[in-house]
Amino acid sequence: MRLSYTKALNRALADELDTDPAVCVFGEDIGAGMAGPTLGLLDRFGSERIVDTPLSEQAFTAMAVGAALAGRRPVLEFQIPSLLFLVFEQLVNQAHKFSLMSGGQSGVPLTCLVPGSGSRSGWAGQHSDHPYSLFAHSGVKTVVPATPTDAYGLLRSAIQDPDPVVVFAPAAALPVRETVTWDLAPVPLGRARVHRAGTDVTLVAVGHLVHDALAVAEELAGEISVEVFDPRTLYPFDWAALGESLERTGRLVVIDDSNRSCGIGAEVLATAAEEFRLIAPPRRITRPDGTVLPFAPELDRALQPDREQLRHALRAVMK
Amino acid sequence: MTPGAPAGTAPADSAPADTAPVDTAPAGTAPDTSPADAPPAVAALDTPERRYRMLRLIRSFEERALGLVKSGVITGGIHPYIGQEAVAVGVCAALGPADRLASTHRGHGHVLARGLDPARMLAELAGRVGGSNRGRGGSMHAADLRLGILGANGIVGAGAPIAVGAAWADRQAGSDAVAVAFFGDGALNQGVLLESLNLAAMWRLPVLFVCENNGYATTLPAGTAVAGSAVGRAAAFGIPATEVDGMDTEAVRAAAEEAVARARNGGGPAFLECRTYRFEGHHTMERLMKLHYRTPEEVAAWRERDPLPRAAAAIGAGRAAALDAEVDARLAAAEEFALASPHPDPAGAADHLYASGLRPRAGAVA
Ligand SMILES: Cc1ncc(C[n+]2csc(CCOP(=O)(O)OP(=O)(O)O)c2C)c(N)n1
Ligand SMILES: [Mg+2]
Numbered sequence: 001m002r003l004s005y006t007k008a009l010n011r012a013l014a015d016e017l018d019t020d021p022a023v024c025v026f027g028e029d030i031g032a033g034m035a036g037p038t039l040g041l042l043d044r045f046g047s048e049r050i051v052d053t054p055l056s057e058q059a060f061t062a063m064a065v066g067a068a069l070a071g072r073r074p075v076l077e078f079q080i081p082s083l084l085f086l087v088f089e090q091l092v093n094q095a096h097k098f099s100l101m102s103g104g105q106s107g108v109p110l111t112c113l114v115p116g117s118g119s120r121s122g123w124a125g126q127h128s129d130h131p132y133s134l135f136a137h138s139g140v141k142t143v144v145p146a147t148p149t150d151a152y153g154l155l156r157s158a159i160q161d162p163d164p165v166v167v168f169a170p171a172a173a174l175p176v177r178e179t180v181t182w183d184l185a186p187v188p189l190g191r192a193r194v195h196r197a198g199t200d201v202t203l204v205a206v207g208h209l210v211h212d213a214l215a216v217a218e219e220l221a222g223e224i225s226v227e228v229f230d231p232r233t234l235y236p237f238d239w240a241a242l243g244e245s246l247e248r249t250g251r252l253v254v255i256d257d258s259n260r261s262c263g264i265g266a267e268v269l270a271t272a273a274e275e276f277r278l279i280a281p282p283r284r285i286t287r288p289d290g291t292v293l294p295f296a297p298e299l300d301r302a303l304q305p306d307r308e309q310l311r312h313a314l315r316a317v318m319k
Numbered sequence: 320m321t322p323g324a325p326a327g328t329a330p331a332d333s334a335p336a337d338t339a340p341v342d343t344a345p346a347g348t349a350p351d352t353s354p355a356d357a358p359p360a361v362a363a364l365d366t367p368e369r370r371y372r373m374l375r376l377i378r379s380f381e382e383r384a385l386g387l388v389k390s391g392v393i394t395g396g397i398h399p400y401i402g403q404e405a406v407a408v409g410v411c412a413a414l415g416p417a418d419r420l421a422s423t424h425r426g427h428g429h430v431l432a433r434g435l436d437p438a439r440m441l442a443e444l445a446g447r448v449g450g451s452n453r454g455r456g457g458s459m460h461a462a463d464l465r466l467g468i469l470g471a472n473g474i475v476g477a478g479a480p481i482a483v484g485a486a487w488a489d490r491q492a493g494s495d496a497v498a499v500a501f502f503g504d505g506a507l508n509q510g511v512l513l514e515s516l517n518l519a520a521m522w523r524l525p526v527l528f529v530c531e532n533n534g535y536a537t538t539l540p541a542g543t544a545v546a547g548s549a550v551g552r553a554a555a556f557g558i559p560a561t562e563v564d565g566m567d568t569e570a571v572r573a574a575a576e577e578a579v580a581r582a583r584n585g586g587g588p589a590f591l592e593c594r595t596y597r598f599e600g601h602h603t604m605e606r607l608m609k610l611h612y613r614t615p616e617e618v619a620a621w622r623e624r625d626p627l628p629r630a631a632a633a634i635g636a637g638r639a640a641a642l643d644a645e646v647d648a649r650l651a652a653a654e655e656f657a658l659a660s661p662h663p664d665p666a667g668a669a670d671h672l673y674a675s676g677l678r679p680r681a682g683a684v685a
Contacts, residue, residue: 015673031538032610034538034608034610039396052539054505054510054544054545055505055544056508063341120395122396122457123459124455124460125456125460125473127473143628182591192580202551203409283684284683285683286682287682288669288679288680289680291671291679291682293458294454294668295443295452295454296446296457297394298665299665304682307537307681309683312683313683313684
């Protein structure tokens with residue numbers, strides 16, 4: 001079976017809606033399936049569970065908190081990544097804090113899905129953010145699948161999880177297709193995946209950048225043996241798996257579509273420096289500090305991590 | 320003298336585009352913050368002919384832009400304003416040079432009606448250095464503070480409180496300027512919009528809230544999204560609220576003039592709900608999707624109410640045809656300017672990030 005990334009999200013939603021009657025979906029234009037992941041769900045599950053909402057993100061996100069406390073498992077679809085800024089209060093201050101503040105009475109099992117995060121080429125400053133590090137920093141469970149099967153499996157686990165989870169589906173990963181010969185299954189949160197084994201450098205790549213990492217690793221295969229490490233879940237991060245990989249390689253490069261300052265790449269470098277043995281100074285490739293992606297395509301591309309920077313960093317840690 | 324202007328008055332619109340590129344500083348150097356051209360003038364929309372010409376300018380601009388999206392010159396697509404021109408023109412006709420406006424994701428009509436040079440706007444859509452925002456903003460972020468344009472906006476409802484803040488500051492400064500907030504029916508359900516109505520009403524600020532009710536927020540019909548009514552919401556805050564035919568430029572202008580005059584004289588905010596319709600899809604990407612949220616009959620019925628023929632009839636077919644030709648020539652020149660304007664140098668991608676000139680660290684160590 002050929003599986004597209006968007007179709008994988010669509011199947012994960014359908015399978016969860018099928019198996020758990022508590023699951024429901026809130027979002028804008030989801031009845032029409034405009035963004036892709038909810039295509040056909042309204043016909044199949046009805047408007048009681050596939051709820052087209054007015055443009056009231058703050059209210060419907062907080063509604064999801066209330067519905068979750070009342071026994072439901074809401075999934076929220078956001079049309080653009082920056083809408084997460086709008087609902088940061090509801091996610092971080094309400095959903096995330098409830099478990100502790102209530103003395104452990106309940107988690108808040110809601111899932112946010114952002115199909116098309118990061119640059120969409122030509123959508124400019126307010127539609128091109130990739131704020132996964134903000135959520136990892138806040139301690140909200142944060143997932144960035146790179147492949148269709150991981151998108152399927154991680155979205156299912158996110159919905160089943162008793163806590164809030166934000167799932168970023170990078171715009172640049174949406175065209176990825178995979179030939180699947182096995183049964184699709186949930187992928188546990190907090191578990192990394194090594195896409196390619198190597199002995200010289202551990203290359204941590206996030207989301208769509210996994211595909212760039214694999215391409216560059218292949219290209220440099222005669223020169224450097226690169227292990228491509230996809231954390232899949234950014235919070236909680238699979239530090240044990242990273243430690244094992246670094247045990248083999250002793251060298252670390254991170255490629256991450258966050259702003260540089262306080263991005264997840266910074267956290268990976270800091271933890272590696274504190275806890276693991278590195279035989280060369282690590283490198284990270286990120287967006288610049290404080291990035292606002294400009295509209296013109298050549299400017300938009302210039303501020304995103306690229307393969308040339310990656311080749312350079314891999315060679316630099318080998319020196 | 321432009322053919323549309325009555326004898327003895329200045330040309331209705333600003334002079335043809337100054338063709339000097341806005342970006343004069345070499346890329347990667349300190350940001351060039353002073354565009355080389357002279358300050359533009361707000362569009363004069365004081366006669367039916369000038370208003371008709373602006374309606375046509377917006378319509379033809381959008382048609383050209385649609386073509387350039389198709390051919391790939393404009394990336395990312397646009398939210399076409401076609402069908403709603405009477406709202407932008409009617410409202411902007413009521414404004415004075417010191418007034419301000421906050422626009423939306425569907426903002427081309429608003430900024431053109433305020434006087435933004437179509438050549439600069441088209442260059443912006445093409446991502447060129449000659450664009451109004453030096454190619455940094457694109458379709459959803461056109462801004463020109465010299466014209467009081469506080470910016471289009473990618474976030475629904477976000478412009479309204481910005482307009483309220485500008486009105487507050489202008490009043491504090493002793494100015495009698497009025498600020499206009501354009502927004503759609505979808506924005507009526509953003510909390511921040513209702514908060515803005517309250518603040519403007521409580522503090523009697525000179526704000527004109529203009530709701531362009533085109534019946535849909537993307538695929539969602541307003542009838543299934545807005546409880547009560549738009550004007551009812553404004554009235555609940557004690558704001559005078561009027562429903563107007565948004566396909567009739569003169570009706571919009573008359574209502575806006577009354578509201579603006581009252582706001583200017585300390586009478587506080589006003590709210591106009593302009594009933595209108597977008598003839599095209601929500602966004603140019605919609606063509607690639609199979610969406611069935613409106614019937615062809617509904618679209619056809621609204622096309623019958625196209626604001627342009629009505630405005631043309633008022634000035635006579637001959638005058639209208641002459642103005643059409645004038646607009647065509649202006650837009651042909653605008654397109655030529657846009658396509659001749661250079662692409663920005665990637666080395667300057669982070670230029671203008673901070674007004675102080677602060678340079679961010681790069682994303683990778685060289
Ligand atoms: C706060 C927010 N929610 C959602 C979106 C995505 N979006 C962009 S335009 C739009 C519909 C807006 O409808 P309306 O306000 O009626 O304006 P119209 O498009 O009809 O001009 C949506 C949902 C957004 N940009 N901002
Ligand atoms: Mg609308």
